[in-house]
Amino acid sequence: MSEMVSVHGWMEEALSSQDEIKDSNQRQSAFDMLSGLSHEEHGSIDGEEDDEEEDDGEKPKKRGPKKKKMTKARLERFRVRRVKANARERTRMHGLNDALDNLRRVMPCYSKTQKLSKIETLRLARNYIWALSEVLERGQTTEGKNFLEMLCKGLSQPTSNLVAGCLQLGPQSLFLEKHEDKPHMCESSLGHTYSYQSPGLPSPPYGNIEAHHLHLKAPTFKTVVDPSLVNHTLNCTTPPYEGALTPPLSISGNFSLKQDNSPELDKSYGFRSHYPSLGLGSHGHAPHFQTAVPRYEIPIDIAYDQYPHHAIFTE
DNA sequence: TAGGCCATCTGGTCCT
DNA sequence: AGGACCAGATGGCCTA
Numbered sequence: 100m101s102e103m104v105s106v107h108g109w110m111e112e113a114l115s116s117q118d119e120i121k122d123s124n125q126r127q128s129a130f131d132m133l134s135g136l137s138h139e140e141h142g143s144i145d146g147e148e149d150d151e152e153e154d155d156g157e158k159p160k161k162r163g164p165k166k167k168k169m170t171k172a173r174l175e176r177f178r179v180r181r182v183k184a185n186a187r188e189r190t191r192m193h194g195l196n197d198a199l200d201n202l203r204r205v206m207p208c209y210s211k212t213q214k215l216s217k218i219e220t221l222r223l224a225r226n227y228i229w230a231l232s233e234v235l236e237r238g239q240t241t242e243g244k245n246f247l248e249m250l251c252k253g254l255s256q257p258t259s260n261l262v263a264g265c266l267q268l269g270p271q272s273l274f275l276e277k278h279e280d281k282p283h284m285c286e287s288s289l290g291h292t293y294s295y296q297s298p299g300l301p302s303p304p305y306g307n308i309e310a311h312h313l314h315l316k317a318p319t320f321k322t323v324v325d326p327s328l329v330n331h332t333l334n335c336t337t338p339p340y341e342g343a344l345t346p347p348l349s350i351s352g353n354f355s356l357k358q359d360n361s362p363e364l365d366k367s368y369g370f371r372s373h374y375p376s377l378g379l380g381s382h383g384h385a386p387h388f389q390t391a392v393p394r395y396e397i398p399i400d401i402a403y404d405q406y407p408h409h410a411i412f413t414e
Numbered sequence: 415t416a417g418g419c420c421a422t423c424t425g426g427t428c429c430t
Numbered sequence: 431a432g433g434a435c436c437a438g439a440t441g442g443c444c445t446a
Contacts, residue, residue: 180432181424188424188435191434419442419443424438429433429434
C-alpha cells in the first residue's frame with residue numbers, strides 16, 4: 100500500500116511537471132495507465148532499488164518471459180520514458196500540422212481566418228493535383244467549370260462553397276451584387292479582408308448549389324481597401340513563363356516564403372497560390388497559367404440525399 | 415445539445 | 431534500448 104502511495108506520488112509529480120496536462124481527464128488517463136501497470140506489476144513492487152529479478156524459490160515457476168519487478172527505479176525510468184515519448188509525439192504532431200498548414204497555403208482558397216479542416220485540406224489537395232494534372236495533360240483550362248468541379252469533388256458543401264467563392268472572386272475577390280443582405284467577410288490572398296456577397300450559395304448546413312447560384316454577371320466590384328491594390332489584382336495576369344520547364348514544385352522556395360511573415364512575400368506568394376495557376380511563388384519554376392478570374396456558370400447539383408456530407412457534382 | 419474538429423496521452427509495433 | 435509511427439481513447443472548444 101505504501102508503494103501505491105509512492106507510485107501515485109511520482110505520477111502526481113510527473114503530471115504536475117507537465118504543463119500540457121491540465122485537467123483531471125488527462126490526469127485520470129495517466130492513472131488509468133497506472134492501473135494497467137498495477138494489474139500485473141504492482142504486486143511486484145517491493146521497494147527495491149535494484150532491477151534484478153529474484154526467484155523466491157517457493158512458488159512454481161511459470162513459463163514464458165519473466166516479468167521484471169516494477170521497482171522504483173524501473174518505475175522512474177518508465178515515467179521518464181513516457182514523458183519523453185509524449186513530448187516527442189507532441190512535436191511530431193506539431194510538425195504534421197505545420198506541414199498541413201503549408202499545404203493549406205498552396206490550396207486555391209487559403210484563408211487565415213477560415214481554415215480548412217485537415218480532412219478537407221487533404222481532399223482539396225488531391226483534387227487540386229488532379230485538376231492541375233488534367234490541365235497539363237489535356238490542355239484543359241483553369242477557368243472552366245470543369246476545373247471548379249474537379250476541385251470540389253467529394254468536398255463538403257461548406258468547403259465547396261469556399262472554393263467556389265474564392266475562385267469566382269479570386270484575387271479580385273470583391274463583388275457585390277444585388278444580394279446585400281448577408282455579406283461575408285473574405286480574407287483575400289493579399290491578406291486583406293473584403294466584404295463580399297456570396298452569390299446565393301447556400302450556407303451550411305448543406306443545401307443545394309444550383310446553376311444560378313454560380314452565375315456571375317459582369318461583376319461590379321466594391322472594395323474596402325486601397326483601390327490601387329484592387330487595380331493591381333484586376334490586372335492579375337501572370338507573365339508568361341520563359342524559363343526552362345522544371346518539375347512544377349519547389350518545396351523549399353514555396354514553403355519558405357510563407358514561413359517568412361513579411362507582407363511583401365505574403366503578397367506575391369498568396370497571390371499565386373490562391374489561383375488555379377501553376378505559379379509557385381517567386382522561387383518556383385513552374386509555368387504560369389493565365390490567372391484571370393474565371394466566371395463560372397455552373398450547373399451543379401449536389402446529391403446530398405446520398406452523401407449528406409459531401410458535394411457530388413453531376414453532369 | 416449534438417456533432418465536428420482538434421490536441422493530447424497512451425500503448426503497440428516496427429526499425430535502427 | 432530508444433525513437434518513429436500509428437491508431438484508439440478522451441475531453442475541450444466551437445457552432446448550428
